[in-house]
Amino acid sequence: MLNRRSFLPVLPAMLCYNIAHAQGVVHKTLNGRLPLLIAHRGASGYLPEHTLAAYALGIDQGADFIEPDLVLSQDGVLHARHEPLLARVQLEADGLTIKRSADGKPVLHRTDTSTNVWQLDKYANRLVIKQLDGKPTAGWFAEDFTAAELRADVRAQERLRDFRQANNAFNDRYPIPTLAEVIELAQRRSRELSRTIGIYPETKHPSYFKGITDAKGLPRMEDLLLTQLHAAYGNNPDAPVFIQSFEVSNLQYLRSRTKLQLIQLLSANGKPYDFQISGDSRGYQDLARSAGLDFIKAYADGIGPHTQLIVPTDGRRLLPPTELIKEAHARGLQVHGWTFRAENQFLPSEFARGSSPAAQGDMAAQLRVFVEVGMDGFFTDHPDLGRAALKALTL
Secondary structure, eight states: OOOOOOOOOOSSSSSOSSSSGGGGGGOSTSSSSSEEETTTTTTTTOOOSHHHHHHHHHHTTSEEOOOOOEEEOOOOOSEESSSSSEEEBOTTTTTTSBBBTTSOBBBBOSOOOOOSSGOOOGGGGEEEEETTEEEEEEEEEGGGHHHHHHHHHHHHHSSTTSSSGGGGTTTTSBOOOOOOHHHHHHHHHHHHHOOOOOOOOEOHHHHHHHHHHHHHHHOOOOHHHHHHHHHHHOOOTSSSSSSEEOOSHHHHHTTTTTSSSEEEOSSSSSSHHHHHHHTTTOOOHHTTTTTHHHHTTTOOSSSEEEEHHHHBSSSBOOOOOSSSSHHHHHTTTTEEEEEEEGGGSSGGGOOOSOOTSSBOHHHHHHHHHHHTTTTTTTEEEEEEHHHHHHHHTTO
């Protein structure tokens, strides 16, 4: 059973989990401390994402927080997956028909499949087409499996299977972890390392899941999440927890029920899905402006913007930074940027090294620019490189 006494005492200020401040270095972050390092889906540059192994490696590589994206099983258990989809397949142009190869097998979506369920004949009949945030999407969905089925049969696979090919060596080894297991890992490693490891859960597609739980008469995702987090960490704004979402109304719902810190995620384009449903005309770029930040301040403790909203790029090089961090800090909002990845494909070409898209470039150089403008934390697939870059800034 989770026990709030089983983790290290939380320091008075929320952002005190890293040790760099002890060296007397003052940074441009909201609290003057070194930015938080968040292992994005674990150390997902090295192991299949959202596995206990990937989270543990991220911790060992120096992460302050580990990030579990959360979805629901059929029986209402929170599991760590990037999407409700356990595996995704391609659709024909009509959006109504599953695309199949000459042998009749569904054509796999090769960048949005993170488990082996597509290879399990016993679950072939659970391949379905659903409307996910208003778009037809085909595959095997977590909410169509019980927690027992997920544990017994389903194993993680590398989601970027054609890009991070070395990670495929670890396919089919690791079960899909529950939120309870992620919390237990963070608290146990906190005790072993004598430093606090926080968790940074994201509620995935909350409107979609609310439709499912309402139809079944089950508790909604947010209530299940708070029950576990409050049991483990207390209802305390200084707890080593951030809850994040790309939608707005679920964060507002959470604000009325918890003192834990909330983060409004901001994509570079588009709009929150709940805004699409309600007819709200604002998009993420509107929320990143002064009036939008005033709106966010009413229910959240910070923002999680795409890197393009902080320091844009034309694809080749970084452009001058925006005023987003300055405006957010003026309102007391933390800024946690996403996502920093080491491979050339994800970097502006000025930081690329070599010609292979999969080769590692100079992520540290990119990161230094964002730290210089005052970013309070960042998500990275490569926590070791992120920690080395931060350490270099304290020398």
